[in-house]
Amino acid sequence: MLKTILLALDCSDGSQSIIQALDILQVQPQTKIILAHVLSAPTSESELAADRPHESPESLYQQAQQQLQAYRAQIPNSAIEIVSGDASEEIVRLANIHQTDLIIIGTRGLKGVDRVIEGSVSSQVVADAPCSVLVVKS
Template sequence: MFNKILVAIDRSTASRNVFETAVSLAKTTGASLMLLHVLSSEEKDNLSPSIDPKQEGDRLDSSILEAYDRHWQELERQQQQRLKVMRSLVKAATAVGVNTEFTQTLGDPGKTICNLAQTWSADLIVVGSRGLTGIKEMILGSVSNYVIHHAPCSVFIVHKTNNTSSSLSVNSDF
């Protein structure tokens, strides 16, 4: 039925439910998982410090350079934390017998999910839904809506729930 399941993971708390649903589907069908975290434009904007010392030249004083260095150190810390979370998800899925790998990339989440599903030959995409409607959905956009309409395979939407129980041992820093 499903051999390859692509799982879109973001930094929301709903990602835990997305992950657990995907692992359950993979265990049931014997599928492999590919976990994907896309650094969206909002996150990407946070990756760029507000100044570039190469362009500023001699106008920079030590306090600005120190702020710049602190900013980069924080970005590196956040990146290491994201990688730690992704590795812990792979470890948790593998521990219950599901072949799992992960990737992280910059880009538009919807397009990136659909493109990876195509190139990886996914049979199913599992993605969460924030439950946005009306004006909020129009302004903020809906990754799940984009994926539904552009995916090269079936899509399973996991709606946001308040269920916090977990049968998998996973780092809670989503």
């Protein structure tokens, strides 16, 4: 039986596929669900592109919190974790802290050179996780 599951959500449309995976797994009511979102590490103002709009870290945090609270309303026995940093490192760190039995994470479906250039958070989590990882395609 799974005692704790960590859902790594990026608050995109693909996050709904990750939540639907809970239905497929037929999770027990006593299983604790951690809804996790990783904000990008804050960058200095000199690194921000002047010609592109950007949001404040507080605004991004509030948006993520609102989205996770909406998901939490659908999932009994769940908790929210919002952290900042490298996505794969933070997901693995949260899995260690909460002693999770399973991490459920989505994939963008990158292939070839795009995957090498942009990196794959899900591949890194699979390699470093202390538990089983379920990768869900949207």
